[in-house]
Amino acid sequence: MASMLASADAVTAGGAWLVLALIVPVAGILAAMLAGGRHVARIVVVVVLVGFAVAVAIGWQMLQSGSELVYWLGGWAPPLGVGLRADSLSAVMMVITAVVVAGITIYARAEFRTPAGVTEARAPYAFWIMLLGIWCGLNAVFVSADLFTLYVALELLTFSAMPLVCLDGRAETLQAALRYMIFALMGSVLYLLGAVLIYGAYGTLDIAQLGQVTQADAATVAACVLMTIGLLAKTALFPLHLWLPPAHAGAPPAASAVLSALVVKGSFFIVVRIWFDAMPGVPGLGAAQLLAAMGAAAILFGSVIALRQQRLKLLIAYSTLAQIGYLFIMFPLAFDPAVGAFVRGDALTGGMLQAMSHATAKAAMFMAAGLIYATLGHDRIGDMAGVARVVPVTVLAFAVGGVALMGIVPSGAYLAKKLLLGAADGSGQWWWSLVLEAGGFLTASYVVLVIAQALAKPAAPIVPRVRVARSQEWAALLLAVCSLLLSLAVLGPVPASLISNPLAPKELLASAIAIIGGALLVLAYSRELPRFAIVDRIAGLLRPLRGALCALAQGFVRIDDAARQWSIAGLSMLALTLMFAAAMVLQR
Amino acid sequence: MTETTLLGLCAAVLVGLGLFGLIVNPQPLRKVLAFNVLGGGVFMLFGVVARRGAAMGFGGDPVPQGLVITGLVVSFAATALAVALILRLYAVAGTASLRADAIDATTAPADDAGGGDAAAAPRRN
Numbered sequence: 245m246a247s248m249l250a251s252a253d254a255v256t257a258g259g260a261w262l263v264l265a266l267i268v269p270v271a272g273i274l275a276a277m278l279a280g281g282r283h284v285a286r287i288v289v290v291v292v293l294v295g296f297a298v299a300v301a302i303g304w305q306m307l308q309s310g311s312e313l314v315y316w317l318g319g320w321a322p323p324l325g326v327g328l329r330a331d332s333l334s335a336v337m338m339v340i341t342a343v344v345v346a347g348i349t350i351y352a353r354a355e356f357r358t359p360a361g362v363t364e365a366r367a368p369y370a371f372w373i374m375l376l377g378i379w380c381g382l383n384a385v386f387v388s389a390d391l392f393t394l395y396v397a398l399e400l401l402t403f404s405a406m407p408l409v410c411l412d413g414r415a416e417t418l419q420a421a422l423r424y425m426i427f428a429l430m431g432s433v434l435y436l437l438g439a440v441l442i443y444g445a446y447g448t449l450d451i452a453q454l455g456q457v458t459q460a461d462a463a464t465v466a467a468c469v470l471m472t473i474g475l476l477a478k479t480a481l482f483p484l485h486l487w488l489p490p491a492h493a494g495a496p497p498a499a500s501a502v503l504s505a506l507v508v509k510g511s512f513f514i515v516v517r518i519w520f521d522a523m524p525g526v527p528g529l530g531a532a533q534l535l536a537a538m539g540a541a542a543i544l545f546g547s548v549i550a551l552r553q554q555r556l557k558l559l560i561a562y563s564t565l566a567q568i569g570y571l572f573i574m575f576p577l578a579f580d581p582a583v584g585a586f587v588r589g590d591a592l593t594g595g596m597l598q599a600m601s602h603a604t605a606k607a608a609m610f611m612a613a614g615l616i617y618a619t620l621g622h623d624r625i626g627d628m629a630g631v632a633r634v635v636p637v638t639v640l641a642f643a644v645g646g647v648a649l650m651g652i653v654p655s656g657a658y659l660a661k662k663l664l665l666g667a668a669d670g671s672g673q674w675w676w677s678l679v680l681e682a683g684g685f686l687t688a689s690y691v692v693l694v695i696a697q698a699l700a701k702p703a704a705p706i707v708p709r710v711r712v713a714r715s716q717e718w719a720a721l722l723l724a725v726c727s728l729l730l731s732l733a734v735l736g737p738v739p740a741s742l743i744s745n746p747l748a749p750k751e752l753l754a755s756a757i758a759i760i761g762g763a764l765l766v767l768a769y770s771r772e773l774p775r776f777a778i779v780d781r782i783a784g785l786l787r788p789l790r791g792a793l794c795a796l797a798q799g800f801v802r803i804d805d806a807a808r809q810w811s812i813a814g815l816s817m818l819a820l821t822l823m824f825a826a827a828m829v830l831q832r
Numbered sequence: 833m834t835e836t837t838l839l840g841l842c843a844a845v846l847v848g849l850g851l852f853g854l855i856v857n858p859q860p861l862r863k864v865l866a867f868n869v870l871g872g873g874v875f876m877l878f879g880v881v882a883r884r885g886a887a888m889g890f891g892g893d894p895v896p897q898g899l900v901i902t903g904l905v906v907s908f909a910a911t912a913l914a915v916a917l918i919l920r921l922y923a924v925a926g927t928a929s930l931r932a933d934a935i936d937a938t939t940a941p942a943d944d945a946g947g948g949d950a951a952a953a954p955r956r957n
Contacts, residue, residue: 323895324895392899392902395903395906396902396906399906399909399910403909403910403913406913406917410917410920413920413924414924415921415924415925415935416935418917418920418921418924418925419921419925419929419930419932419934419935421917422860422914422917422918422921422928422930423930425910425913425914425917426854426860426863426864426867426914426930429867429910429914430851430854430867430870433850433867433870433871433874433907436871436874436903437847437873437874437877440874440877440878440881440896441877443878443881443895443896443899444877444880444881444884447893490932808932810855810858810930811855811856814854814855814856815855817855818851818855
């Protein structure tokens with residue numbers, strides 16, 4: 245009881261900023277509804293500027309005070325009231341979300357312009373309102389101090405994200421949206437079921453209070469498993485990804501960027517909250533190994549299948565699948581056997597950094613893909629040779645985003661990989677180092693394929709269908725460069741020795757090896773090959789080997805097709821539930 | 833068997849039925865109904881938890897009631913949204929099936945997939 249009373253006083257000076265972070269996007273939505281479709285883009289620009297300032301202010305206050313920001317709504321402290329609480333994880337995620345939203349806003353102003361002479365057009369109006377809805381949902385996810393508020397935030401996120409999937413109203417996008425909606429609903433109701441069990445066992449849903457009292461008894465283990473599985477279904481971690489590829493590949497480019505860069509991070513963030521903050525001692529190492537194994541499978545399947553795609557947007561969607569897997573490698577590395585709990589340390593920092601660099605890089609890559617589509621009128625990888633001659637800045641943005649994802653100095657992914665490798669060495673879990681290193685090559689493979697094809701000589705000179713707006717190209721490049729320079733931004737709390745000179749021979753060699761490894765993978769089993777004479781010659785030499793590897797890769801595609809059947813995904817969900825429960829119970 | 837245990841078992845049965853329907857039924861409308869059954873089980877469990885918390889002379893713990901009301905609103909909104917989506921899919925495609933091969937999707941999307949033209953997406957109803 246004493247701790248409850250103590251925490252009741254703990255409303256911090258900057259706490260009101262957290263309320264602003266939620267109010268600003270909602271105020272924007274209300275204003276847009278009053279003002280109507282013609283003015284919505286202008287209103288969003290104002291909201292983005294204000295929201296960006298709020299996110300930076302929250303980050304700045306946290307840097308200054310070095311402690312959490314807390315706000316009790318209506319002055320009621322938990323367990324009766326609900327609170328908003330921002331720690332360093334919330335602050336960095338809010339800032340990076342604001343950056344990505346700003347980049348997407350610049351890009352989408354050209355794509356979602358209300359046509360002249362029309363007072364309101366459906367798609368632009370819906371896009372801008374849903375963008376603000378997603379932003380509000382994400383901020384709510386980042387600052388909620390309470391498991392039930394997190395549920396509401398999660399639903400706000402899904403309800404705002406779903407319309408973006410089917411924005412252009414074609415039948416297959418509507419179907420993709422429906423699959424997403426129903427699977428996500430199943431995930432969120434499982435999460436809610438877990439929350440009920442937690443309330444029944446402890447009489448509070450406040451995360452900080454739970455962190456002090458949760459024990460690994462039957463009810464808590466059941467709750468932890470249900471919440472985790474529900475959130476994994478929403479995050480689309482392999483093999484619970486049945487909705488992701490069609491949803492992310494079918495949406496308009498700006499919407500894909502939002503969905504891929506931001507929306508999946510919301511449910512991922514809640515997994516982190518539960519495993520690290522609400523019940524750090526409950527899941528145990530075995531469950532974390534299982535989670536990371538799913539991540540490793542996601543990296544393997546996502547990357548291999550990405551290379552078997554004919555369309556650029558599907559390639560990027562499968563790359564998202566692989567990158568989601570990356571986010572879950574950190575869990576076993578963050579487990580401290582001495583305490584028997586998950587502790588915040590280098591592994592968590594690495595994992596969050598990976599999430600941030602993926603958010604910026606993937607948004608840039610989807611934007612670039614959209615511009616390539618607009619220029620050529622299609623996004624078939626086989627027919628886009630030479631597109632770099634027409635839209636060099638766009639291809640540069642894609643390349644920079646891809647290089648950042650591959651983990652080349654000084655990108656955020658590079659630092660993330662260093663931190664995770666360090667944690668893997670420290671805890672003796674060498675197999676995750678292998679996964680991380682192999683993941684670098686796999687990521688390089690699909691980036692190399694697209695870049696090489698874009699640089700190849702076109703069969704006939706390309707006549708662009710439309711001239712893409714300069715602002716769109718630069719918005720994509722801006723986000724890609726953000727991702728590439730991310731490690732410099734977080735230099736503060738990280739040992740300086742981890743960052744080395746990008747032009748030092750050692751780093752150049754590592755980068756070259758990653759790219760050459762990626763190129764070899766492209767030669768080995770890519771469906772489309774870049775149009776270079778030398779590539780044809782090497783592929784000809786390797787024909788028997790390549791045939792076998794292509795057949796193997798096609799097997800991965802078949803497994804993925806099967807895993808995305810509704811009934812199989814449902815059964816995998818049940819099987820994983822049992823496996824997680826077994827892992828957590830056997831840990832005792 | 834006490835009243836609370838009985839209610840708890842009912843909730844478990846509803847959750848099981850709902851999960852079964854969500855996984856097994858191919859029809860999206862039935863999936864949405866199954867989601868509601870599953871949700872009903874979860875809300876009933878909230879009631880059980882509220883009853884168990886009635887130790888201090890109250891009829892029950894009021895907090896779960898507040899949570900249930902919010903949960904009901906959210907799940908009602910979700911149901912409405914999902915049904916609207918099913919209707920729209922049926923209007924555009926002539927079927928509401930979730931199977932990927934039920935819709936004659938072209939391998940590449942129509943050329944006018946950009947935002948500005950999207951308002952003029954086909955309306956075949």
